[in-house]
Amino acid sequence: MNPxxxxxLLRWLLRLYPRAHRERYGDEIRACxxxxxxxxxxxxxxxxxxxWDHVRAAAAVRRxxxxxxxxxxxxxxxxxxxxxxxxxxxxxxxxxxxxxxxxGIGATTAAFSVVDGVTLRPLPYPEAERMYVVGPTRPxxxxxxxxxxxxxxxxxxxPGPAEEIxxxxxxxxxxxxxxxxxxxxxxxxxxxxxxxxxxxxxxxRLFGREDHLATAERVVVVxxxxxxxxxxxxxxxLGRTLDLDDVPHEIVGVLEADFVPPEALMxxxxxxxxxxxxxxxxxADSTNEAxxxxxxxxVRLRPGASAAELEAHASRVIRNVYGTSSTRPLRSLDEGSGxxxxxxxxxxxxxxxxxxxxxxxxxxxxxxLLLAIACVNAASLLLTRAAERAQELTxxxxxxxxxxxxxxxxxxxxxxxxxxxxxxxxxxxxxxxTTLRKIEPGGLPRLGELELDGRALAFSVAMGFAAVLLSGxxxxxxxxxxxxxxxxxxxxxxxxxxxxxxxxxxxxxGLAVLLVLAAGLLAHDLARRVLDDPGYRPEGLLSAxxxxxxxxxxxxxxxxxxxxxxxxxxxLPIVTSVSLASQLxxxxxxxxxxxxxxxxxxxxxxxMVEMESSLGETLxxxxxxxxxxxxxxxxxxxxxxxxxxxxxxxxxxxxWVAGRTVQIFRRDHRVVGVVADTRVEPGVGxxxxxxxxxxxxxxxxxVEVLVRTTGDPMEAIPEVxxxxxxLDPALVDVDLRTIASLNAAxxxxxxxxxxxxxxFAGVALLLAVVGAYGTTAHxxxxxxxxxxxxxxxxxxxxxxxxxVLARTLLPVAAGVAVGVAGALAGSKVLTDALLMIExxxxxxxxxxxxxxxxxxGLAALVPAARASRVDPASTLRFDA
Amino acid sequence: xxxxTDRTLQMLLSLVDxxxxxxxxxxxxxxxxxxxxxxGSGTLYEGIVRxxxxxxxxxxxxxxxxxxxxxxxxxxxxxxxxxxxxLADEVRRMDEVVRFAKSRRVLGEEPAG
Numbered sequence: 005m006n007p008x009x010x011x012x013l014l015r016w017l018l019r020l021y022p023r024a025h026r027e028r029y030g031d032e033i034r035a036c037x038x039x040x041x042x043x044x045x046x047x048x049x050x051x052x053x054x055x056w057d058h059v060r061a062a063a064a065v066r067r068x069x070x071x072x073x074x075x076x077x078x079x080x081x082x083x084x085x086x087x088x089x090x091x092x093x094x095x096x097x098x099x100x101x102x103x104x105x106x107x108g109i110g111a112t113t114a115a116f117s118v119v120d121g122v123t124l125r126p127l128p129y130p131e132a133e134r135m136y137v138v139g140p141t142r143p144x145x146x147x148x149x150x151x152x153x154x155x156x157x158x159x160x161x162x163p164g165p166a167e168e169i170x171x172x173x174x175x176x177x178x179x180x181x182x183x184x185x186x187x188x189x190x191x192x193x194x195x196x197x198x199x200x201x202x203x204x205x206x207x208x209r210l211f212g213r214e215d216h217l218a219t220a221e222r223v224v225v226v227x228x229x230x231x232x233x234x235x236x237x238x239x240x241x242l243g244r245t246l247d248l249d250d251v252p253h254e255i256v257g258v259l260e261a262d263f264v265p266p267e268a269l270m271x272x273x274x275x276x277x278x279x280x281x282x283x284x285x286x287x288a289d290s291t292n293e294a295x296x297x298x299x300x301x302x303v304r305l306r307p308g309a310s311a312a313e314l315e316a317h318a319s320r321v322i323r324n325v326y327g328t329s330s331t332r333p334l335r336s337l338d339e340g341s342g343x344x345x346x347x348x349x350x351x352x353x354x355x356x357x358x359x360x361x362x363x364x365x366x367x368x369x370x371x372x373l374l375l376a377i378a379c380v381n382a383a384s385l386l387l388t389r390a391a392e393r394a395q396e397l398t399x400x401x402x403x404x405x406x407x408x409x410x411x412x413x414x415x416x417x418x419x420x421x422x423x424x425x426x427x428x429x430x431x432x433x434x435x436x437x438t439t440l441r442k443i444e445p446g447g448l449p450r451l452g453e454l455e456l457d458g459r460a461l462a463f464s465v466a467m468g469f470a471a472v473l474l475s476g477x478x479x480x481x482x483x484x485x486x487x488x489x490x491x492x493x494x495x496x497x498x499x500x501x502x503x504x505x506x507x508x509x510x511x512x513x514g515l516a517v518l519l520v521l522a523a524g525l526l527a528h529d530l531a532r533r534v535l536d537d538p539g540y541r542p543e544g545l546l547s548a549x550x551x552x553x554x555x556x557x558x559x560x561x562x563x564x565x566x567x568x569x570x571x572x573x574x575x576l577p578i579v580t581s582v583s584l585a586s587q588l589x590x591x592x593x594x595x596x597x598x599x600x601x602x603x604x605x606x607x608x609x610x611x612m613v614e615m616e617s618s619l620g621e622t623l624x625x626x627x628x629x630x631x632x633x634x635x636x637x638x639x640x641x642x643x644x645x646x647x648x649x650x651x652x653x654x655x656x657x658x659x660w661v662a663g664r665t666v667q668i669f670r671r672d673h674r675v676v677g678v679v680a681d682t683r684v685e686p687g688v689g690x691x692x693x694x695x696x697x698x699x700x701x702x703x704x705x706x707v708e709v710l711v712r713t714t715g716d717p718m719e720a721i722p723e724v725x726x727x728x729x730x731l732d733p734a735l736v737d738v739d740l741r742t743i744a745s746l747n748a749a750x751x752x753x754x755x756x757x758x759x760x761x762x763x764f765a766g767v768a769l770l771l772a773v774v775g776a777y778g779t780t781a782h783x784x785x786x787x788x789x790x791x792x793x794x795x796x797x798x799x800x801x802x803x804x805x806x807x808v809l810a811r812t813l814l815p816v817a818a819g820v821a822v823g824v825a826g827a828l829a830g831s832k833v834l835t836d837a838l839l840m841i842e843x844x845x846x847x848x849x850x851x852x853x854x855x856x857x858x859x860x861g862l863a864a865l866v867p868a869a870r871a872s873r874v875d876p877a878s879t880l881r882f883d884a
Numbered sequence: 885x886x887x888x889t890d891r892t893l894q895m896l897l898s899l900v901d902x903x904x905x906x907x908x909x910x911x912x913x914x915x916x917x918x919x920x921x922x923x924g925s926g927t928l929y930e931g932i933v934r935x936x937x938x939x940x941x942x943x944x945x946x947x948x949x950x951x952x953x954x955x956x957x958x959x960x961x962x963x964x965x966x967x968x969x970x971l972a973d974e975v976r977r978m979d980e981v982v983r984f985a986k987s988r989r990v991l992g993e994e995p996a997g
Contacts, residue, residue, distance in 0.1 A: 036925040057924030
């Protein structure tokens with residue numbers, strides 16, 4: 005080895021020593037080594053010997069240094085080792101404190117990763133922050149709507165502030181060639197769509213320019229999930245063909261598994277992707293293409309360009325394409341939203357995340373409360389423990405352990421608890437996030453991107469650290485103060501500590517009350533929704549939503565189909581009645597009609613259901629005024645039914661409305677009765693609705709077949725399905741579900757929030773109870789002698805119980821009061837989550853306050869009762 | 885004071901005739917023991933620090949007759965009175981051990997006289 009190398013090696017060797025030693029003897033050691041090196045002639049052997057020599061010497065120097073002045077590292081390790089030992093000696097305490105912190109840290113970490121994944125992180129596309137959806141606005145909808153094909157072409161010809169524009173259209177096809185024919189929604193995309201979103205092919209290729217030409221061979225790209233589940237996940241899938249509306253499409257590529265399509269614009273579909281040929285569409289049917297607004301225009305703005313510029317530009321393009329004089333082509337086919345009034349651009353992020361962000365932040369706030377409770381609880385546990393170890397600490401202090409040393413020791417315990425809590429909490433968080441992904445609560449976007457990653461882990465560690473500081477510092481300082489205190493001042497200080505403990509119990513209770521109240525309100529609301537009168541009898545009801553294809557079903561064929569189907573279903577043994585309707589008379593409107601109620605000047609778009617007269621009986625509709633439909637209504641003078649919401653909206657305050665008229669599509673219908681409001685999601689405000697008898701020639705649109713069964717409607721599903729298949733094996737739009745399942749789906753989200761908050765509240769209450777219990781138990785133990793003396797002097801035991809109880813119940817009651825006051829002040833945050841009750845619902849507040857007080861009382865009762873059983877003789881023996 | 889290790893003893897012995905610098909101590913020990921006791925540069929200075937800390941030796945000014953080494957300035961050390969006493973104690977103890985061993989003829993037949 006050469007001296008230049010060796011000098012580096014030397015420097016490195018010297019680094020082994022403490023700085024002081026290095027600075028003092030470094031030069032001499034270097035000179036000495038150099039002389040040795042010259043004499044020995046170098047070589048590996050020499051350096052190996054030197055290395056050994058210096059490692060040993062440096063270790064010796066360092067050891068001696070530590071022995072002298074307590075090197076920081078060494079004491080830290082010592083402290084941790086001591087702390088670990090003393091924690092091992094108290095397994096119950098350790099388990100409690102660790103679990104407490106783990107629950108708090110786990111919940112916050114899980115909530116953080118959801119908030120982070122859904123709202124904080126940019127969408128997983130290149131330059132996603134410059135992605136906007138641009139489109140026309142209408143009087144009733146100020147959001148950017150979909151564009152027509154000519155508009156899309158216009159925007160592409162004149163991009164303005166946009167760097168790139170792509171289009172997405174949700175197709176509507178029958179997929180065949182893979183088992184039974186089925187309804188499919190292939191995503192039709194313009195050129196450059198995939199590179200715009202940064203998507204790449206896992207197998208094969210994506211679309212090129214030539215694929216978008218009208219003359220091109222038909223090709224399809226499939227999602228990774230589709231390829232795996234439907235195509236067997238093997239290479240031979242490439243080159244196979246899938247039939248979309250009987251047109252063969254060659255499978256040319258498979259998307260990467262991690263590509264997340266822009267779900268806000270297309271729902272969770274995205275299995276099949278086909279090229280969109282804009283120019284070809286216009287050439288084929290220019291009038292229709294000008295009228296139909298179904299394509300989403302997604303742009304990436306040039307750096308520095310603003311959404312306002314894009315909006316102004318899009319307005320100009322709309323005027324250029326449609327002109328200003330004629331508004332006719334601007335009319336949307338989507339009834340009710342009206343003519344185009346301008347253009348709007350919204351960030352893709354905003355559209356994707358939407359309102360969920362505020363909900364998630366609410367959840368995050370809730371779990372932060374939980375973490376705060378956990379910290380207060382851990383602090384209170386540590387305090388109790390420190391108090392119980394007062395003797396040990398006093399002895400240690402007497403032996404010369406300084407105040408700093410004691411604080412360090414207690415902090416070391418807190419650090420270990422924090423580390424254990426963090427580890428366990430991370431595990432809990434991982435479990436919750438995995439579970440969350442599995443149960444897919446309704447309305448949470450970007451679930452597919454959700455994972456517990458480095459950011460969440462860092463967050464968890466930070467939370468653990470914060471928890472340690474919050475929970476460890478106060479008890480440590482307190483304990484150190486006590487251990488060094490002279491005996492004479494003990495009682496004053498004890499009172500101070502009693503106050504501190506009471507404050508902790510109160511704080512914990514107050515925080516828990518907030519969470520329990522939130523959960524109570526949500527659960528109460530949910531219960532009210534479930535119990536709310538739906539206006540019909542949902543149990544035993546089955547609905548089959550069936551759409552017949554136009555081309556194969558003329559009026560007569562459709563009538564025949566429905567007749568045969570209804571007769572077939574009615575013949576099933578568990579079916580009592582079957583009725584057809586143009587749409588479900590509850591839940592979301594699929595159909596609205598231009599209706600003018602008597603006494604109103606303008607027609608409005610109002611939900612309308614065409615129904616067979618037997619539907620009232622099948623559903624169990626309640627007629628609140630007049631009568632329901634009869635068979636003869638179908639052929640006689642036009643009649644209609646309205647619901648209660650209709651009366652309230654259009655004829656408010658009228659006692660009797662039967663006999664009035666409504667104009668449906670400009671034709672007068674006489675109102676013969678009023679039916680109760682019906683809803684699939686109880687509590688969601690019922691809309692005004694008009695019903696009229698179902699005439700012939702149905703089946704142009706989807707039809708709902710409503711079936712009332714005597715038993716479990718699920719049992720009828722296979723038989724109804726078989727019946728439909730027998731009548732027409734090629735039918736794809738058949739959707740069978742029980743009304744109960746629709747109810748459950750509609751309640752999924754409120755139920756999810758109620759369950760989520762209830763579990764938070766449960767944990768919070770548990771922690772508060774543990775805190776109250778621990779504090780009472782400690783106080784009772786500390787006063788054992790006093791209690792013993794008083795019992796010996798004849799104090800009744802019940803009085804002792806009451807006194808011990810009162811000490812805990814007072815801070816609990818104060819906590820409840822503060823918590824309730826805080827909740828009242830902040831009740832607004834829950835307003836939009838509650839439908840049936842007010843955010844200041846008095847019964848809920850009362851019940852929660854009583855519950856928490858009772859829980860606190862029970863928690864305190866056990867140690868209080870134990871204290872009263874103290875044997876006076878045994879306590880007095882201490883004095884002997 | 886605990887028993888002195890061989891290395892420490894040899895280092896103290898090197899300083900009996902007067903102050904030496906670190907490297908000279910090492911050379912002296914190795915020469916005197918015929919290379920049986922070796923002092924690596926690390927062990928040497930660790931030992932020096934230990935002896936200084938234990939007040940057995942102390943740093944002194946370089947003797948006036950010492951030629952400049954051309955290298956870094958060297959520190960010289962001499963035995964303290966405590967060091968001399970410790971050395972003497974140790975040698976006396978060893979002497980007793982040797983005498984006892986000889987009297988028991990550990991080293992074989994002793995010539996009479």
